[in-house]
Amino acid sequence: MTTTTSTDELLSVRGLRKVYGSGPGATEAVRDLTFATRAGEMVCIVGPSGAGKTTLLRCIAGLLPPTSGEVTLDRHPVSGPPEGMAVVFQDYARSLFPWLTVAQNVDLPLREKGVARAERRRLVAESLDAVGLADVPNSYPWQLSGGMQQRVAIARAVAYEPRILLMDEPFAAVDAQTRADLEDLVRDLWHRLGITLLFVTHDIDEAIYLGQRVLVLSARPTVVLEDVTVDLPETRDQLTTRNDPRFHALRTHVHGLVQQAKRGEAARRAAA
Amino acid sequence: MRNALLGLAGVAAFLLLLETVPHTGLVDDRYLPPFSEMARALGDSAGTAEFWQALGDTLRTWGTGLALAFAAGTAAGMVIGSVPALRDATASTIEFLRPIPAVALIPLAVLLYGTGMEATLILVVYSAFWQVLMQVLAGVADVDPVARDTARSFRFRHRTRALRLVWPTTLPYAVTGFRLAASVALILTITGELIIGTPGLGRLIAVAQTSGAVAPLYGLVIVTGLLGVVVNLSARLLERRVLRWHPSVRQETAR
Amino acid sequence: MTSLTARTAVTPARSLGSRLRHHGRRLAVLLGLPAVLAALWWIVSERAGNFFFPPLSEILAEFGPTWFDGRLGHDLLPSLGRLAAGYALALLLGVALGVLIGTRPALRAFAEPVLEFFRAIPPPVMVPILMLFLGIGTTMKVVVIVSGAVWPVLLNTVEGVRGIDGLLHDTARVYRLRPLTRLRTVVLRGASPGIVTGARQALSIAIVLMVISEMFAANNGLGFSIVQFQRGFALPEMWTGIILLGLVGLLLSLIFRAVERAVLAWYRGQRQAQRGGSR
16 A cells, blocks of 8 residues: 655545435445545556446546545645646547647647747647647547547647646557557656646556556445555566566456456345 | 426416516507417407318418428439439539529419419428428438449349338438428418418418407417427427338437 | 549549540539520520510510619618628527527526427518517518527527537536637537528528518518519519529528538538548
């Protein structure tokens, strides 16, 4: 368990609970979640499908009010989308404005932040360059492939210069090769920008490959099963890291936890 | 359920407004009688044979015009759409004729048929025809090219191809065309009766206007509105009915 | 239309001769049938001697004297002015109310049945009612146009606003877009396919109402003139009026299509990309 000292704690989730609906038809998506992240940390969140990962992320993003418990960012309670936060959603095709070009999509949040024109131009160009899309600023999102669209969404988040970046299964819908490229891209950007990154995925390998910590969630209603520290070298690459014996050990461990979570679910269903 | 209640509340609020506003003196109550008076006038005219005769005339003109337009539009659309050369050749003419407003034909219709039902019928058929034709053309164009090539390679006869391949794809479009045509046809039916004076509800409205019978005028306008609602709703219902067993819809719901 | 642009895109590779032939064929396809029909009209009307269908030659000869000696300014322009004013007001009102109602689900449920009723009223029957309040002046005619054209705009705007993807709203919230930016860049642009559909229906209704309101009571206007000619049995002149009205309808629909093309370029592209399915 990593204990976070209160001095550099950035995001804190305490006793988070979310129930959808009310009365007898209510479903408890998240029961009791507590964890915290330090500034500049990369934390991955895994769990079986339907574990309320997206619900958790939406609560942190301020898009969904929790039923009880509290989310704080910099010790300020989150009640709506807070300043300095960016989100990359799973569904790239639906999160980009189809009537804006790639550059305009990246530029829009900056303009709202009141960034000066010259600075905006620089940020847009740099971020598109960073994700390898420097040559398509005037295309529309729907003219690009799925992987490229997700890169636009990442560029938009990066150009925004957030202090904390949330990613909700961002690579679930892209092909395997693109996925590996995008994983390295995210690692690289995280290193360079020094931001805090919260990465939700259902892919155990991806979580271990990317994260400094992996939070393993239980099945619905969700609690934290274990907070796993990823003690792999800081410099990672697809080949050596994934063949590292330690990687395999971690993977076996997390895999066991997720299986246990699924069995827990099955047991609960059998009992009900 | 909640939405239905809200909708009912909306209607009730609107009627209440219609009842109270004339009493407040905000508008001249000679021009806007309270709703209760409109309703009473409507009740009075509902007791007359003249009203029912007019309603029947309106429905007959509408139904005849719609049927003619649908038959002509479907036939023309299937033929034109299935022959690429024909489609290319007629495209510009269709684009030219379609935006011509049907009301432009009113003077001609009057000269040809006076105040006979046919005068209004021309307007109805003309305007409804385009709605059907455009939809059917779009439907024929939507036939899967692979299926079309398959049919061609098996040397299906024209009739078989039209029945087995083109028509099933076109049907949903034709039904949509029917729905659009139904409401346009009603508008033109009432318009013709109102302006030309062919028998029907529109003419009753014109008569009420010239005789200064304000409350009955409102009553009749409400009837035409309700008629419009009934036509729209039943056309939408029919569309859903016909399309329910249609494979394109079934696939969507099964997915 | 896409096939046309695709074809033009490959022409540079061809020789001048084949390009000319190609354009010639396109022109022939475009104008062939209209030319045949016009010729047919010309010949048949020349021979028929029917009072109601005067020779086309006579109609065309009458066109200039009928319209260019003052009628264009006295009748056509006032008609078009009222049309423009009524249509613009209907668009403004319809989009404003549509956004207001579309963004509030409870309000939408509350208002929808009443709005559906108003849309279902055949627009011309509003003329007698509005004449009660507004007499027969320009105001009445403009209001008549608004009263018929506003409903399709309003209801289609509501549908358009409702159809905007929730994730786009979430994105707008996450990046803290201001309400005005959200309205302009998210709501209005997102609802634009619906707004354009409504605007198209509204345009043809507006033209109809422009004519009808002038047929009821007026001292100038396109509809007024045509009815005058008809009542005076001035058949060739009446036909020129019908043709002019047709041309106005055609011209407005061409303008509308050009605007639609520009406003909805993204929508067409997106639809095509989705239909292609490979992405």
